[in-house]
Amino acid sequence: MVKKVLMFSCQIAILIVIYQMGSLITRFFSLKIPGNVIGILLLLVLLWTRVIKVEQIDLAATWLLKHLSFFFIPIAVGLMTLGPIFLNKGIVILFVLITSTFIGLLSAGKITQSVIMKKAKVKVNYHDHSV
Amino acid sequence: MITVYSIVLTIIVYIFARRFGRRYSSPLTSPVFFSTLIIIILLVGSHITYHEYTPAKKIMTYLLGPATVALAVPIYKNRDLFAKYFVAACVGLLIGTFTTILSAIVIAKCFYLSKMLLLPLTIKSVTVPVATEIGKIIKGNVSLIAAFVIITGMIGAMFGPKLLNLFKIDHPFARGLSIGTIAHGIGTAEAVKEGEIQGAVAGAAMGIAALLISFIIPYIIPYLL
Numbered sequence: 001m002v003k004k005v006l007m008f009s010c011q012i013a014i015l016i017v018i019y020q021m022g023s024l025i026t027r028f029f030s031l032k033i034p035g036n037v038i039g040i041l042l043l044l045v046l047l048w049t050r051v052i053k054v055e056q057i058d059l060a061a062t063w064l065l066k067h068l069s070f071f072f073i074p075i076a077v078g079l080m081t082l083g084p085i086f087l088n089k090g091i092v093i094l095f096v097l098i099t100s101t102f103i104g105l106l107s108a109g110k111i112t113q114s115v116i117m118k119k120a121k122v123k124v125n126y127h128d129h130s131v
Numbered sequence: 132m133i134t135v136y137s138i139v140l141t142i143i144v145y146i147f148a149r150r151f152g153r154r155y156s157s158p159l160t161s162p163v164f165f166s167t168l169i170i171i172i173l174l175v176g177s178h179i180t181y182h183e184y185t186p187a188k189k190i191m192t193y194l195l196g197p198a199t200v201a202l203a204v205p206i207y208k209n210r211d212l213f214a215k216y217f218v219a220a221c222v223g224l225l226i227g228t229f230t231t232i233l234s235a236i237v238i239a240k241c242f243y244l245s246k247m248l249l250l251p252l253t254i255k256s257v258t259v260p261v262a263t264e265i266g267k268i269i270k271g272n273v274s275l276i277a278a279f280v281i282i283t284g285m286i287g288a289m290f291g292p293k294l295l296n297l298f299k300i301d302h303p304f305a306r307g308l309s310i311g312t313i314a315h316g317i318g319t320a321e322a323v324k325e326g327e328i329q330g331a332v333a334g335a336a337m338g339i340a341a342l343l344i345s346f347i348i349p350y351i352i353p354y355l356l
Contacts, residue, residue: 015197022200033345034261036199040338043203054204061201064194065330069162069288069320070145071195074188075259076167076281077141080174081181082274092242096252097279100235101286101313102294104256108227109300109309115219116302 004059011060014052018043133179137187144169158289163281163317195260199316202338205331212328213335216304220336223305227312228340231256236355249356251276253348255283258315261341268349280315287314288321307332312340 022039025031031038046052086093144166152160159165174184206213213220235252250271254262259280266276291310300306303326310318311333319337323330 012194012197015200016194019196019200023196033342034264036196036258036260037338037341037345039196039200040203040206043200044207047203047207054207057201057204061204064198064201065205065323065334068198068316068323070142071192071198072163072259072281072284072317072320073145073166073170074141074184074191075277076163076285077170077174077184077188078181078274079167079278079281080171082278085275089244089248092244093248093279094282096235096238096242096244097255097282098286099238100231100252101256101283102290103234104227104231104313105287105291105294105309106298106300107230108223108312109295109305110298111226112216112219112223112308113300113302113305115222116216116305119219 008059008063011057012064014057015043015060015064018046133183134187134190136177137174137179137184138191140173141166141170141187141191144173158293161285161289161321163320164285164289199258199260202319202334205327206335206338209328209331212304212332219304220308220332220339223308224312224336224339224343227309228256228343231313232355246356247272247275250352251279253352253355254344255279256313256315257341257344258337259284261345265345265348269352281317284314284317287318291318292321292325303328304332308336311336315340 019036019039022037022042023035025038025042026033026035043052043057047054145162148160148162148166148169152162152165174181232253235255236249239249239252250269251266253269254265254271254276257265257280259277262276262280263273266273287310291314292306295301295306295309300309306325307322307329310322310329314321315337319330319333322333
């Protein structure tokens, strides 16, 4: 148990360091890409080059991702300060956000799926020919 | 004191909302929406302003950065899948991103919304920490941007899976990509619950969409609005 807690804390620390490095890189080169995105790329490179093995951060990463929603709640509570704007134009804003989100979700999903299916079909046909 | 109270309150509500959501699964019980609603009601009820809640927020969101970085793990684990569906992913991401931005602006213009409201619409599908950074570059209202981004994420998390079912989009890769591209982190949190592939793809799509939009939007804003 103690060992597991210790391991978990170490893994969290690794992720924090990588995140901080990402932020540092962004600031140092004054990039327009945010630090957390650089952090993802950094960790991918480290995993790819086997400097870090998946097992060495799996425990903390899985736990953090399982509770990813939690971190958005305190930010979302900030909506309570925007009462006046939403009282005024709330329905129109909601309408715009809902329709454009639905359109985006459907077009992204449908197109990705149809490209995947098309590719699968081409493969099947090719296979049929060879037979 | 208020800070400790706020943190304990947020954690308890979150745990309760998770249990409740698992038992009575519905868009209204999706964790971010449901917890936020209860917390706002409780804060208003105990006369705590958002200003007083802010220190607690800073402490609780400290791990959001590292948690975002952790998305590299499912991406790495599913690397073969990304290689296999590379073309499909690129096409879906580009078209999804552009249709959601364009449709938002066109509809908003039909209602004669002001420029202050139009600007945040262009980056509403980018994950919160990234959107606020782009917001500074394009000189948008940061709290409005955060609000639009969060509401978009909530809509995607609440209705996304059902909408995709309705239109028979059942391939796990396509589902993850769609939700991650459009509903960023909040959607990804929902996709993670659906399955490992969905979660990994959503996380990757969120990152790539954020990269794509932060590269393009600052330059094309003058032509869009």
